[in-house]
């Protein structure tokens with residue numbers, strides 16, 4: 001197990017809100033090596049004491065971590081100021097003849113190329129790990145360039161491109177449901193499934209993230225990465241072996257089978273929309289364009305929906321719709337497999353019975369699978385598979401950290417995988433920026449445009 005973690009960009013939110021609470025949970029569960037040391041680095045000049053006090057306060061306030069665990073986490077920490085784009089600074093932090101190290105780049109994307117060049121001078125080995133957060137590039141060309149820089153400078157097995165959805169326990173359950181049960185896999189195909197919807201709808205609005213989000217929008221923020229990855233788990237064939245490369249290869253194959261969207265069809269297969277002022281529960285929300293830091297002329301969407309076709313015998317003719325939006329009336333995150341209608345003779349006896357929908361909750365743990373009969377009237381009702389509905393034990397970031405410390409890249413994105421995802425999204429971005437698909441509006445707290453799913 002790797003025993004040292006160096007976080008560049010440690011003054012940012014990611015460290016205090018996600019990484020350190022995850023470290024605290026793993027510490028409580030006794031899953032980390034007692035020798036683990038964590039070095040926080042950023043350009044700000046500050047002392048280790050000051051950094052530790054800040055982390056301890058954040059753990060107390062935002063993650064309700066008990067005092068004893070906070071103390072244990074703080075004992076692992078130290079701080080060094082360093083410019084991540086300076087080879088000299090980075091070499092000083094990593095050290096000559098360094099112990100196996102997890103280098104975590106918690107950086108804004110514009111710093112990535114120069115940070116990678118600086119890191120290349122430190123001689124990272126395959127026993128080290130390099131964590132890179134999304135966004136990985138901003139289109140196919142830039143993703144290819146970034147992969148090229150990485151390939152030239154670092155050994156591929158050291159690279160952990162993060163998509164935290166793949167380390168989400170509820171999303172793992174898709175793998176278990178399909179491959180560890182005989183029940184579902186025989187009907188997991190176009191003969192039985194009519195369409196698949198993957199939705200991630202949030203009540204969250206911009207939450208002060210204009211600097212990043214206004215340049216990204218819902219398509220790049222959620223569809224190009226997280227929802228594509230969820231789709232791979234639905235689409236993919238059984239891996240030949242349970243090793244990282246086999247598992248990543250079937251995911252890449254799954255993405256390869258998705259047809260590149262045709263420019264002339266993007267107007268009818270995609271939706272882009274932006275929220276205006278409205279009310280979400282008791283909260284009054286300003287219009288997206290009135291949020292501080294938003295440039296209305298960018299026409300950034302806060303809701304994106306994209307329907308793709310799959311060129312694979314298992315899924316031929318089954319549309320997959322990926323959609324995500326902010327400022328929604330209620331949170332809802334699920335995979336929905338809509339099955340073909342029941343045979344005519346059944347519908348003749350039970351008129352009005354809807355086609356089955358298998359719904360897998362991605363944020364709330366549930367598996368709803370079809371229709372049952374209830375009460376003296378024998379009314380039809382959707383039913384729930386209880387055993388699959390236990391809450392997750394750890395947040396995604398705890399799994400991520402543990403896998404990286406153990407050099408397990410199975411649930412991280414390979415270079416070719418990220419390029420395939422951009423290959424699918426690039427034509428949509430082009431059609432949208434060319435004005436081929438109008439930007440619609442929805443009031444915050446109301447459903448987005450397009451059919452209910």
Ligand SMILES: O=C1O[C@H](COP(=O)(O)O)[C@@H](O)[C@H](O)[C@H]1O
Pocket residue numbers: 164202204221222
């Ligand atoms: O990466 C992102 O994911 C979150 C949703 O994931 P969660 O695990 O934090 O619920 C999304 O709100 C955010 O916009 C996006 O950048």
